[in-house]
Amino acid sequence: MASSTQTLEFQAETRQLLQLVIHSIYSNKDIFLRELISNASDALDKLRLESLTDSTLEASDPHIVLEVDKGARTLTVRDNGIGMTRDDVVDLIGTIAKSGTAGLLAKIKEAKDAEAAQHLIGQFGVGFYSAFMVADKVTLHTRRAGTEEGTVWESDGEGTYTIAPADGLPVGTSVTLHLKAEDSEDGLGDYLAAWKIRQIVKQYSDFIRWPIRMATEPVSTTTDDSADADGEAAGEPETLNSMKALWARPRSEVTEAEYSEFYQQISHDWQAPAETVHMRAEGTFEYEALLFIPAHAPFDLFSRDTKRGVQLYVKRVFIMDDCEALMPNYLRFVKGVVDAHDLSLNVSREILQHDRQITAVRRRLVKKVLGALKDMRTKNGETYATVWEQFGRVLKEGLIEDRDSTDALLELVSSASTNDAEKPTTLREYVERMKDGQDTIYYLTGENRAMVENSPHMEAFTARGYEVLILTDPVDEVWTDQIPAFDGHRFQSIAKGQVDLDNDADAEGTDEAKAEKAQREQDFAPLLTWLQTTLAEHVKQVRLSTRLTTSAACLVGDAHDLTPTLEKMYRAMGQELPPVKRILELNPTHPLVTALHQTHQAGADNPALADIAELVHGSALLAEGGDLPDPARFTRLLTDRLTHAL
Numbered sequence: 001m002a003s004s005t006q007t008l009e010f011q012a013e014t015r016q017l018l019q020l021v022i023h024s025i026y027s028n029k030d031i032f033l034r035e036l037i038s039n040a041s042d043a044l045d046k047l048r049l050e051s052l053t054d055s056t057l058e059a060s061d062p063h064i065v066l067e068v069d070k071g072a073r074t075l076t077v078r079d080n081g082i083g084m085t086r087d088d089v090v091d092l093i094g095t096i097a098k099s100g101t102a103g104l105l106a107k108i109k110e111a112k113d114a115e116a117a118q119h120l121i122g123q124f125g126v127g128f129y130s131a132f133m134v135a136d137k138v139t140l141h142t143r144r145a146g147t148e149e150g151t152v153w154e155s156d157g158e159g160t161y162t163i164a165p166a167d168g169l170p171v172g173t174s175v176t177l178h179l180k181a182e183d184s185e186d187g188l189g190d191y192l193a194a195w196k197i198r199q200i201v202k203q204y205s206d207f208i209r210w211p212i213r214m215a216t217e218p219v220s221t222t223t224d225d226s227a228d229a230d231g232e233a234a235g236e237p238e239t240l241n242s243m244k245a246l247w248a249r250p251r252s253e254v255t256e257a258e259y260s261e262f263y264q265q266i267s268h269d270w271q272a273p274a275e276t277v278h279m280r281a282e283g284t285f286e287y288e289a290l291l292f293i294p295a296h297a298p299f300d301l302f303s304r305d306t307k308r309g310v311q312l313y314v315k316r317v318f319i320m321d322d323c324e325a326l327m328p329n330y331l332r333f334v335k336g337v338v339d340a341h342d343l344s345l346n347v348s349r350e351i352l353q354h355d356r357q358i359t360a361v362r363r364r365l366v367k368k369v370l371g372a373l374k375d376m377r378t379k380n381g382e383t384y385a386t387v388w389e390q391f392g393r394v395l396k397e398g399l400i401e402d403r404d405s406t407d408a409l410l411e412l413v414s415s416a417s418t419n420d421a422e423k424p425t426t427l428r429e430y431v432e433r434m435k436d437g438q439d440t441i442y443y444l445t446g447e448n449r450a451m452v453e454n455s456p457h458m459e460a461f462t463a464r465g466y467e468v469l470i471l472t473d474p475v476d477e478v479w480t481d482q483i484p485a486f487d488g489h490r491f492q493s494i495a496k497g498q499v500d501l502d503n504d505a506d507a508e509g510t511d512e513a514k515a516e517k518a519q520r521e522q523d524f525a526p527l528l529t530w531l532q533t534t535l536a537e538h539v540k541q542v543r544l545s546t547r548l549t550t551s552a553a554c555l556v557g558d559a560h561d562l563t564p565t566l567e568k569m570y571r572a573m574g575q576e577l578p579p580v581k582r583i584l585e586l587n588p589t590h591p592l593v594t595a596l597h598q599t600h601q602a603g604a605d606n607p608a609l610a611d612i613a614e615l616v617h618g619s620a621l622l623a624e625g626g627d628l629p630d631p632a633r634f635t636r637l638l639t640d641r642l643t644h645a646l
């Protein structure tokens, strides 16, 4: 058989990940057992599921066994689950298929300290590789259910592994860890000790739905560890876990610590959740749901193939993870379990998508989660602030995806605003602070706070004391375009449409002011017409502005125009769009504009006029963070003008 042993190399990213694992980014090494037990449990679930459609695969007495060999210093985790073929082993154990791995590894390398690195890797979950935290060699024996040939895989976690066929293996997988020496300073426990194994299983894997048995050793072979004190004798294997589904127990009987451990088990998170939602529905369609809102976002929250965190069970039997029928995409960060009593074990994703009862369950779960977030906001503002920071961007996707929940989601929105440099505001707080006569919620979108705050569009609003929401997430560009109002108050971008603050109740909307304005419009009309022709390639209209106090000009859109950021986003996604021309607004009281006006009145054929018109347009574009169509030309015109000025 030795001749058929092959030595293969780990994929580059796997090698890097293994190095990180071996050189110990996790301070809590005990979790290796949770990971291996979780894999074994998944393998038993898969066999159970396959056996529903293929009766030849029926497993008798599905279970997980933990075996200690003190002489050889090994701990083996064995299951009689689905097992793996040789190709599975190469694909699943030798490579990491998760998207975003390379990026994550790069970030970990840049991480400032061990804690930052652990935080990053904690979001990723190292699964099987965590075995190398406690073992200097790992041997895996496996045989896929329904096949004859087995496979042996072995590695010391450095660059390579060996793989060979093996005869006579039972169906399932066993992972044997050749344990490193106990080292409490390095967080390495005594994983040969029965008490230690018992403790880890109780803590992390108690609710695993398959029995986890420990094959106890004869007392004579035990040395001086405290397993002796347990009074273990050789004999019947002991079942270590209670197998009780946490979600099926009444809320009052579950402790916070149990919720937290369950959450950490299913999410591979290393922190407690920010919120737990535990509910039971009785009546025509019975189910239990145990959902968690994590305290921090996984690294791949925005990657295309991020899975949803909700698993479906039917009467305690695992059916599927990533259950999209139960949780909308914008709540993909919610983790947990839904156990429905009245579904068939054979239920498919397609059936679920079209099942009216499941749709009703989903609606109820969404309501519960959004309700829990709202409660968190009122009762525990600090936690809410971190949850919003982590998931706000995703929740706002709901404003586009889920029209049934618009009102509930708008109540959750937290936004930076000109009201306070640090503290974000809710929409309700904004409305409460609105000036007399103001019925509109003003906002401005942009790439970052500084850019939005310094945008010329802000000037009149700041000068007149109107609060403006500062929206800097890309998704803000989209939802603000689609949601008309909050609590009867229209959303209005201050960079779009006509703004007439003079007509607001406390402004000087007198007849005198109106007459003055009309006169100004008339005076400037020839300049505006000339500018419109001169800049026709860039803008669709030139008009006088009421939103500027210190800048000479700014660019605005019509109410239904795409914003420049949205235009850029669509183009980046490969969509063909006709160029979106905007409106140039001039500040009639600015010295540059009045000078331009006078020069134009003196003679429209002055060659300096066209250059200055182009510079005014370019500056307005730069002021809002836009890209100049021809930066070299702009710089040349500017340099010429500056030279003339000296």
Ligand SMILES: Nc1ncnc2c1ncn2[C@@H]1O[C@H](COP(=O)(O)OP(=O)(O)OP(=O)(O)O)[C@@H](O)[C@H]1O
Binding pocket: 035, 039, 040, 043, 079, 081, 082, 083, 084, 092, 093, 124, 125, 126, 127, 128, 129, 172, 173, 268
């Ligand atoms: N005991 C096992 N029986 C059958 N297949 C297994 C077993 N252990 C691991 N595998 C296979 O190897 C894959 C990789 O395992 P690994 O623990 O690295 O990641 P994972 O379990 O998919 O992810 P995570 O641990 O982050 O949830 C698993 O998805 C599974 O297909």
